[in-house]
Amino acid sequence: MAKTFKYAWLSKLSASSSALLFHYFPLRNLGYAAREFAKQGLKPGELAIISKEAVAPYERPALSKAYLFPESPARLPGFHVCVGSGGERLLPEWYNEKGIELILSTEIVKADLAAKSLTSAGGETFSYQILLIATGSTVIRLSDFGVEGADAKNIFYLREVDDADKLYEAIKAKKNGKAVVVGGGYIGLELSAVLRLNNLDVTMVYPEPWCMPRLFTSGIAAFYEGYYAKKGVNIIKGTVAVGFTANSDGEVKEVKLKDGRVLEADIVVVGVGGRPQTALFKGQVEEEKGGIKTDASFKTSVPNVYAVGDVATFPLKLYNELRRVEHVDHSRKSAEQAAKAIKAAEEGKTVEEYDYLPYFYSRSFELSWQFYGDNVGDTVLFGDSSPESSKPKFGSYWIKDGKVVGAFLESGTPEENQAIAKVARVQPPVQDVDQLASEGLSFASKI
Structure with a gap:
């Protein structure tokens, strides 16, 4: 049996498609792209999401945190996308209402990009016009x-x-x-x-x-x-x-x-650690730095094939270099960027260049840290970083070529986290490193 879609999303050695979105890994990517496609005027029956997993796209970070809590653990449908960015929770019914086909529990074992065809482990074939690869990473065992x-x-x-x-x-x-x-x-x-x-x-x-x-x-x-x-x-x-x-x-x-x-x-x-899941596409697309090489719209070297998230090696405008970024924030934003670019291209338009600020975060116990920018160059530690403190609050700046290029903060308020993000984006000059250490957070508040 063969199915044909305009867009296909492939996920996780499995596929996610409807218009043929082949989501190969972080199912969350597909949800964010699907939401953006819907915003852009997607028609029923155009998009399919194919995934090896048996559930609709969800926020993967919950698995190492609230999902394992001893009391009131998180469970689906509580953390389906797009709650990770404060957006609407996309339940399976949402995809049905939008005419997006969720093809779950389906592992894609062969991708023929020249023929625009995907083959599942069960022998089913999927044809597409546009393919979005979001296969993510697989764990190292x-x-x-x-x-x-x-x-x-x-x-x-x-x-x-x-x-x-x-x-x-x-x-x-x-x-x-x-x-x-x-x-x-x-x-x-x-x-x-x-x-x-x-x-x-x-x-x-x-x-x-x-x-x-x-x-x-x-x-x-x-x-x-x-x-x-x-x-x-x-x-x-x-x-x-x-x-x-x-x-x-x-x-x-x-x-x-x-x-x-x-x-x-x-x-x-x-x-x-993990490895980007690119094996299905070896020899068919250009690769660089361990991922599938793309442009700023996440187009690959093959026409009508896009790659996002962990598998994409893309132009990082802020640092004028190609880079592959493994983190949920980039996975979400790159998926949205690709969806915008696909719809714009169909209308003969272009979208703004992807201008990503690297961002990482984590939460554990009563702690919560955020990091923005690049962790290269010399460092300055500031604040109360004693493990014995009842209310620890500290951070670090990274300085390269006389400018602050990265900033880290533990236990920051939303406003303080926004301030260090701005520092990493603006890259202000530093005249006196000792003074920077003394000023700490107040330096960021002045930018």
């Missing part, structure tokens, strides 16, 4: 490296709602047990916090000298490591998991570390 025992039960990776469901059930089954978190990045920090909230004994293991090394300086990391330790999280740095042992039921019971230590574990959660 320890079994990819041949780690002994990495296939034991209760070793979890978090990417989809099904993963979160399995982890939630294990948390309840292993009440007051021991958990080992492998990795010190986003997933490691957020899940270590939520596992502690569930009263598990938590140990976090990572090879780097401090947590979140891609973004945090040693000074920033020192606060979070001290704060987590105060909350009861044991941190082991400078080593990696090299093996696991299991009990007679096949459930993980020990984690072997490279430094020789052995940790007891009832649950293991692995968060060691």
